[in-house]
Amino acid sequence: MDILFAQIQADLRSNDALRQSGALLQALQQSAAGRDISVIAKSACEEIVASPASAVCKKLAFDLIRSTRLTADLWDIVCTGVRTDLDFPDPDVTAAAVSILAAIPSYRLGKLIVDCNKEISSCFDSHSDNLRHSITETLGCILARDDLVTLCENNVNLLDRVSNWWTRIGQNMLDRSDAVSKIAFESVGRLFQEFNSKRISRLAGDKLIDSENSLAIRSNWVSWMIDFVWKSRNALMARSLILPIESFRVTVFPLVYAAKAVASGSVEVIRKLSKSSGNSSSNTNMMNLGNAEKLVGVSDVVSHLVPFLSSLDPALIFEVGINMLYLADVPGGKPEWASQSIIAILTLWDRQEFSSARESIVRAVVTNLHLLDLHMQVSLFKRLLLMVRNLRAESDRMHALACICRTALCVDLFAKESVRRGQKPLAGTDIASLFEDVRIKDDLNSVSSKSLFREELVASLVESCFQLSLPLPEQKNSGTESRVIGALAYGTGYGALNWTEPALEVVEVCRPCVKWDCEGRSYAVDCYLKLLVRLCHIYDTRGGVKRVKDGASQDQILNETRLQNLQRELIKDLHEVNTPRICARLIWAVAEHIDLEGLDPLLADDPHDPLNIIVANIHKVLFNVDSSATTSNRLQDVQAVLLCAQRLGSRHPRAGQLLTKELEDFKTNGLADSVNKHQCRLILPRIKYCTSHPESRWAGVCESRGDYPFSHHKLTVQFYEGSAAQDRKLEGLVHKAIQELWRPDPSELTLLLTKGVDSTSIKVPPSGYTLTGSSDPCYVEAYHLTDSTDGRITLHLKVLNLTELELNRVDIRVGLSGALYFMDGSPQAVRQLRNLVSQCFAV
Numbered sequence: 001m002d003i004l005f006a007q008i009q010a011d012l013r014s015n016d017a018l019r020q021s022g023a024l025l026q027a028l029q030q031s032a033a034g035r036d037i038s039v040i041a042k043s044a045c046e047e048i049v050a051s052p053a054s055a056v057c058k059k060l061a062f063d064l065i066r067s068t069r070l071t072a073d074l075w076d077i078v079c080t081g082v083r084t085d086l087d088f089p090d091p092d093v094t095a096a097a098v099s100i101l102a103a104i105p106s107y108r109l110g111k112l113i114v115d116c117n118k119e120i121s122s123c124f125d126s127h128s129d130n131l132r133h134s135i136t137e138t139l140g141c142i143l144a145r146d147d148l149v150t151l152c153e154n155n156v157n158l159l160d161r162v163s164n165w166w167t168r169i170g171q172n173m174l175d176r177s178d179a180v181s182k183i184a185f186e187s188v189g190r191l192f193q194e195f196n197s198k199r200i201s202r203l204a205g206d207k208l209i210d211s212e213n214s215l216a217i218r219s220n221w222v223s224w225m226i227d228f229v230w231k232s233r234n235a236l237m238a239r240s241l242i243l244p245i246e247s248f249r250v251t252v253f254p255l256v257y258a259a260k261a262v263a264s265g266s267v268e269v270i271r272k273l274s275k276s277s278g279n280s281s282s283n284t285n286m287m288n289l290g291n292a293e294k295l296v297g298v299s300d301v302v303s304h305l306v307p308f309l310s311s312l313d314p315a316l317i318f319e320v321g322i323n324m325l326y327l328a329d330v331p332g333g334k335p336e337w338a339s340q341s342i343i344a345i346l347t348l349w350d351r352q353e354f355s356s357a358r359e360s361i362v363r364a365v366v367t368n369l370h371l372l373d374l375h376m377q378v379s380l381f382k383r384l385l386l387m388v389r390n391l392r393a394e395s396d397r398m399h400a401l402a403c404i405c406r407t408a409l410c411v412d413l414f415a416k417e418s419v420r421r422g423q424k425p426l427a428g429t430d431i432a433s434l435f436e437d438v439r440i441k442d443d444l445n446s447v448s449s450k451s452l453f454r455e456e457l458v459a460s461l462v463e464s465c466f467q468l469s470l471p472l473p474e475q476k477n478s479g480t481e482s483r484v485i486g487a488l489a490y491g492t493g494y495g496a497l498n499w500t501e502p503a504l505e506v507v508e509v510c511r512p513c514v515k516w517d518c519e520g521r522s523y524a525v526d527c528y529l530k531l532l533v534r535l536c537h538i539y540d541t542r543g544g545v546k547r548v549k550d551g552a553s554q555d556q557i558l559n560e561t562r563l564q565n566l567q568r569e570l571i572k573d574l575h576e577v578n579t580p581r582i583c584a585r586l587i588w589a590v591a592e593h594i595d596l597e598g599l600d601p602l603l604a605d606d607p608h609d610p611l612n613i614i615v616a617n618i619h620k621v622l623f624n625v626d627s628s629a630t631t632s633n634r635l636q637d638v639q640a641v642l643l644c645a646q647r648l649g650s651r652h653p654r655a656g657q658l659l660t661k662e663l664e665d666f667k668t669n670g671l672a673d674s675v676n677k678h679q680c681r682l683i684l685p686r687i688k689y690c691t692s693h694p695e696s697r698w699a700g701v702c703e704s705r706g707d708y709p710f711s712h713h714k715l716t717v718q719f720y721e722g723s724a725a726q727d728r729k730l731e732g733l734v735h736k737a738i739q740e741l742w743r744p745d746p747s748e749l750t751l752l753l754t755k756g757v758d759s760t761s762i763k764v765p766p767s768g769y770t771l772t773g774s775s776d777p778c779y780v781e782a783y784h785l786t787d788s789t790d791g792r793i794t795l796h797l798k799v800l801n802l803t804e805l806e807l808n809r810v811d812i813r814v815g816l817s818g819a820l821y822f823m824d825g826s827p828q829a830v831r832q833l834r835n836l837v838s839q840c841f842a843v
Helices: 002-013 019-034 040-050 055-066 073-086 091-103 107-117 117-123 127-140 146-153 156-174 180-199 198-204 212-231 234-239 249-265 266-274 280-287 291-310 316-330 335-350 355-367 372-389 394-419 432-435 436-444 453-469 482-491 500-509 511-515 523-538 555-577 579-593 611-621 627-631 634-649 655-668 676-692 694-699 722-742 749-753 827-833
Strands: 778-787 792-803
Touching: 002 019, 002 040, 019 040, 019 055, 040 055, 040 073, 055 091, 073 091, 073 453, 091 107, 091 117, 091 127, 107 117, 107 146, 107 156, 117 127, 117 156, 127 156, 127 180, 146 156, 146 212, 156 180, 156 212, 156 234, 156 611, 180 212, 180 249, 198 335, 212 234, 212 249, 212 266, 212 523, 234 249, 234 291, 249 266, 249 291, 249 316, 291 316, 291 335, 316 655, 335 355, 335 372, 335 722, 355 372, 372 394, 372 432, 372 436, 372 453, 372 634, 394 432, 394 453, 394 500, 394 611, 394 722, 432 453, 432 500, 436 511, 436 627, 453 500, 453 523, 500 511, 500 523, 500 555, 511 523, 511 555, 523 579, 523 722, 555 579, 579 611, 579 634, 611 634, 611 655, 634 676, 655 676, 676 694, 694 778
Parallel strands: none
Antiparallel strands: 778 792
């Protein structure tokens, strides 16, 4: 290996461009193999970067530098060579020098670009397409980095230059070269995308804290670029049409983002965040745009994009479709914009193209369902459920189901409200339409199933109903969520109980779930029974169906009648329940809220009488000797039915008589342990007292509260079962998806756009901890940052020089305890930092 490295170094020292390029290629191969090439990198810096060489050799040398880590003195050599090459007569050599700017450490980058401002700016005016492409690509990557924004905060001259370069990048979208135009569109799109998602710092490789000034700097760049794209949209659209078709995709997002920002008014808020007073006449003109003019501009962009929905390129269809959905939500947006996009995106699924983005296709469609008209929403329900069923990723399935269930509830509310207002009912708008497909219906009605999809669907529907019963979150800004929340508010506008109508349909349609054999899992059925109990409590089914003379409306009478009928059907289903634990819980759910006074006394001896069925199933639970009952926590089941017997027997004489016999038999049976026997001795006197003193039944009667006192959770330390772990996992996925959809945590940018610059979401930089004596003329401070999005913890060391001298070299000794891991796995980093226990290491 030493011989090979010596030969490479000898070739680098030669003046033969062919030998030098061959040596550099060999060095890159060794680097790719994981070998330490720092010695060769030093020779490359001295013999290639700092000396005249061909453009190919320069490019290869810079590639070699990117693959290793350089010491401070070698970076000095690189920066000197870059300064020289930026003014080199050969534009290809200059283009190679420009490309390395992104790899230069931030502590050297600021001074370098300030010193070379004229040379960098002149690259934009070069006649060489390659040089203009290189400067646009490189600056598009580094100008939005956190470290450069931080440098701009403290250097007004640098800020002015960077702002001017963003202007040139924007203008290069109209460049005569297709390659330059494409990379400029891409750079502008990246600026918008990363500002929108607040992930600009990823380009810098670390996570720095946004201060108010850095946010203002970025906002200024974004607001200017939005203005430029909006005003030049016709020229930009024309330029994009003459690009090669494979390059057109990168032009879509910049146009759409700018149009959406102007049409929705968010550009005005971004401009306020930027604290910019410049170009006030332009700002005034933008503010004075009428809604009609904004909508016409957005329509022009949509008309520009529509033809590409029929493209043969799946990636282009998806990109155009997604962005048209983004525009369909602007004020004045048309449902057909969304429908055209969704139809085009769904064709990718039908043609089985773009298969790598199946999850993205479903997510795009379900997230924007609310933008469609009711007819198309209804027509998509069955199809989407089958698509969702085939998704592999659980989180994607849960998100899609949450969107579909919320939209189904929204459609149901709309339809019912429309009927109240005298309009014709729209077919397929009820919750049952979700289960019209034969495969979904069969899965719902079968006892067992190989997949969890039916449990996920029922749980998502029920949890969405509970979300609908809560106060709706306020929406102060227009966006994709505002229409959904507005639609739900519209449907619930005439009474706080209107949410119970779709909820009642849910419990009616999902009734077969109580018969499921879920291999011990119970979360979905628990959700169902919890909603059933809540509805029974709200409508007071204990008191029977109310009458008109009692003040009940026709809708209330109808709903209470449906609920009473559902209770009786569930009672008949008790003998078909396949899970012992569910049997006890279903007994509780129906017995606690059944109208005992409304039972026909002539059917007292009929085995099909609801009360007789309940008592028979209580007997079944108490005297169950099946081994499966033991594994399913028989202790909780017996406790549940004993408490149910006390409350049921105290409410009605015949119930008390029947249950007294059952409890007497159970008390003397060997299946009852000492706790059960003692509990029976407490319950029996209460039932007997209520039976003999009907006027004083208060002693043993408790009013129903609508609570469901059971849970699929178990004490897994004592009663471990795999089904309990599956239940907890499913519950976590469903709750997360529902919460993110119905009540998402606003992003930092959303808070700033809605609450303004005074928002408390602007983070204060962390205070540094002094690691050395602060009385020294040069000392070290440090702080660490955590980034929850990528799970990274970054330690930042700051060397403070209080002297008037420029310190070219400072030795820092870092002591480590425990194992040392490197996130990027760079062998050069390992070589340089492995001996820290015994960045002495010089900076």
